[in-house]
Amino acid sequence: MKLxxxxxxxxxxxxxxxxxxxxxxLTFFAERYQSAxxxxxxxxxxxxxxxxxQGVGTLKTISGAAGGVQYIPKLSMxxxxxxxxxxCEQLANPDRLLPGGxxxxxxxxxxxxxxxxxxxxxxSLFADRAIDVVMTIATKGIPLAYAVAHFLNxxxxxxxxxxxxxxxxMVSINYVSGSSKRIQTMxxxxxxxxxxxxxxxxxxxxxxxxxxxxxxxxxNEFNARVAGIGVLVESEEPSERLVDxxxxxxxxxxxxxxxxQITINEGNYMNFME
Numbered sequence: 001m002k003l004x005x006x007x008x009x010x011x012x013x014x015x016x017x018x019x020x021x022x023x024x025x026l027t028f029f030a031e032r033y034q035s036a037x038x039x040x041x042x043x044x045x046x047x048x049x050x051x052x053x054q055g056v057g058t059l060k061t062i063s064g065a066a067g068g069v070q071y072i073p074k075l076s077m078x079x080x081x082x083x084x085x086x087x088c089e090q091l092a093n094p095d096r097l098l099p100g101g102x103x104x105x106x107x108x109x110x111x112x113x114x115x116x117x118x119x120x121x122x123x124s125l126f127a128d129r130a131i132d133v134v135m136t137i138a139t140k141g142i143p144l145a146y147a148v149a150h151f152l153n154x155x156x157x158x159x160x161x162x163x164x165x166x167x168x169x170m171v172s173i174n175y176v177s178g179s180s181k182r183i184q185t186m187x188x189x190x191x192x193x194x195x196x197x198x199x200x201x202x203x204x205x206x207x208x209x210x211x212x213x214x215x216x217x218x219x220n221e222f223n224a225r226v227a228g229i230g231v232l233v234e235s236e237e238p239s240e241r242l243v244d245x246x247x248x249x250x251x252x253x254x255x256x257x258x259x260x261q262i263t264i265n266e267g268n269y270m271n272f273m274e
Contacts, residue, residue, distance in 0.1 A: 002034045005043065013047055016059070016071040020123070021153040025068040044069055055079055057124075073151045075117070075124040077273060083117045084266055087250050091233065094260040102205070103233065103252065103262070109143050109204060118249070119147025122202070122230045125247055125272050126152070131227045132198045133157050135219075137186065137211055141204045144232060148202055157192045157199070159215055161185060167192075171221050175214030186214050193219075198227040206231040209243035216243075234267060247272050 003011065012029060029040045048059040055076025061069050075083070087108070096104040108114055131152055136145035137159040149156045163170050167189035174183050193199070201215050216226055229246035236253045248267030255262055 005039075008033050008035065009043055009046060012043055013050075016047065016069075017056075019153065020057075020071050020073050020151050023062065023068045023070050028068070072127050073120050073123045074127065075121045079117075080121050080124070080269070080273060083114075083121055084249050084269065086114075087118075087232075088264045088266065091250060091252075092262050092264045094262055097255065097257060097260060097262065105204060105233070106140065109140055115143050115147045118144065118232065119149075120151050121249070121269075122148045122247075123151030125269060126200055126228050126230070129200070129227050130198045131200045133193065134200045134202055135159060135215060136202045137161075137215060141202060141232075144204055145202045148200070148230065152200070154200075157188065159186050159188050159218060161187070163187055164189075171218065173214065173218050173221065175210060175217060177208075177210040184214070186211075186218060188218055188222075193222040193224050195223045197222070197224040199224050200227050201229045203230075204232045205235070206233070206243070206246070206248070207235045208238050209241045209246075212246070213242040231267070 011033075016024070026037050026040050029035070030037050033040070044059055044061070051057050051059065051071075055074065055078070057074040058072050059069050060072050061067070090108060091103055091105070098104055131154055133154055133156070134145045134149040134152065135157045136142060138161070142158060145156050145158070161184065169190045170187040171190055172185060172187045174185055176182070177184055199219055201212055203212055206212060212229060212231075219226060229243060231246050231248040233250045233252055234246070234248040236251055247269050249269050251265045251267045253263040253265050
């Protein structure tokens with residue numbers, strides 16, 4: 001269909017936003033709008049400038065016969081800090097206190113607007129890494145994993161604590177919970193991962209890191225590689241971690257159950273922002 005430039009820019013922007021990290025050949029847009037590649041290149045330059053000015057991402061151009069353009073979602077420093085500041089404010093509410101020093105976070109994980117921003121923030125932090133799959137463990141981390149996977153344009157793999165007949169043969173491992181020191185089991189369908197897959201592990205809460213460490217061990221059974229680890233909330237206690245390299249958005253610094261006081265600070269994500 002032949003479109004005027006204004007209409008073409010709108011449609012092209014919408015397509016790119018809906019297909020993050022997908023390499024789109026210039027010929028695709030040229031044929032879609034019945035326009036010359038030179039005109040398409042000019043349009044993409046306008047879109048790239050607008051994306052970067054508005055802090056929603058950038059366009060990456062790859063030259064050559066197999067080249068094209070990719071939309072790389074990004075979150076501006078200002079918006080990232082605003083998102084994390086909002087999370088800190090919400091999580092500091094003493095009504096969220098649960099036994100054991102945990103926080104009630106279901107409402108946050110169930111809010112599409114918040115999860116959307118968190119997903120884009122993590123996709124921005126891991127934008128330059130080769131990632132094929134986002135992995136999490138059932139159940140509270142699932143919305144977070146899907147939000148991140150959407151902006152990375154990759155599938156989600158869900159680790160469970162029990163077998164599901166509908167998923168076929170399973171790989172099972174035992175791991176030690178970092179906080180309770182209990183031996184637990186996690187399983188993953190054999191069909192979930194191919195050998196050599198690059199996996200981003202995402203979890204909603206990390207105390208000592210036993211669960212994440214268990215997922216790393218599970219990945220070893222598939223000969224898969226850990227491409228990164230993202231944690232929404234990390235606990236400052238205990239001081240000894242079973243996991244060394246991770247990116248957290250929020251840190252639970254202290255909990256006074258008697259006084260019903262929660263101290264929440266920024267996580268280490270700022271160390272990885274461009």
